[in-house]
Amino acid sequence: MPRIIPDVLKNLFSKPFTLKYPFEKREPPENARGKPSIDRDECVSCGLCARICPPRAITYDEEEKPIIDLGICIYCSECADACPTEAIQRSKEYELGLYDRSKAISK
Numbered sequence: 537m538p539r540i541i542p543d544v545l546k547n548l549f550s551k552p553f554t555l556k557y558p559f560e561k562r563e564p565p566e567n568a569r570g571k572p573s574i575d576r577d578e579c580v581s582c583g584l585c586a587r588i589c590p591p592r593a594i595t596y597d598e599e600e601k602p603i604i605d606l607g608i609c610i611y612c613s614e615c616a617d618a619c620p621t622e623a624i625q626r627s628k629e630y631e632l633g634l635y636d637r638s639k640a641i642s643k
């Protein structure tokens with residue numbers, strides 16, 4: 537009997553490893569680096585997040601609160617790690633596809 541037969545039989549009756557995304561979704565891990573979210577009330581407008589952001593994805597609005605361009609963001613979480621008040625948090629949100637580029641912001 538060819539050696540491959542036991543593997544074929546085993547895989548024939550086992551559950552598939554992959555999921556039928558987007559109909560089935562896997563929960564992101566606890567330390568996932570999804571869309572950064574900003575708590576504007578906690579922000580003290582220190583400017584640290586914009587200075588540390590590697591691709592310069594962060595600018596400030598008229599109230600000097602951060603705006604993240606998600607089309608530039610590389611989801612490294614450096615801003616969240618640097619924020620002294622924890623106003624920026626990494627989230628588990630990863631489905632960020634958009635048709636309109638102008639909506640790719642987080643503030």
Ligand code: SF4
Pocket residue numbers: 578579580581582583584585586602618619620621622623624
């Ligand atoms: S580092 Fe934190 S507190 Fe400072 S501007 Fe950015 S979000 Fe606000």
Ligand code: SF4
Pocket residue numbers: 572588589590591592593594604608609610611612613614615616
């Ligand atoms: S996650 Fe990284 S790339 Fe995105 S805004 Fe924060 S520091 Fe910039």
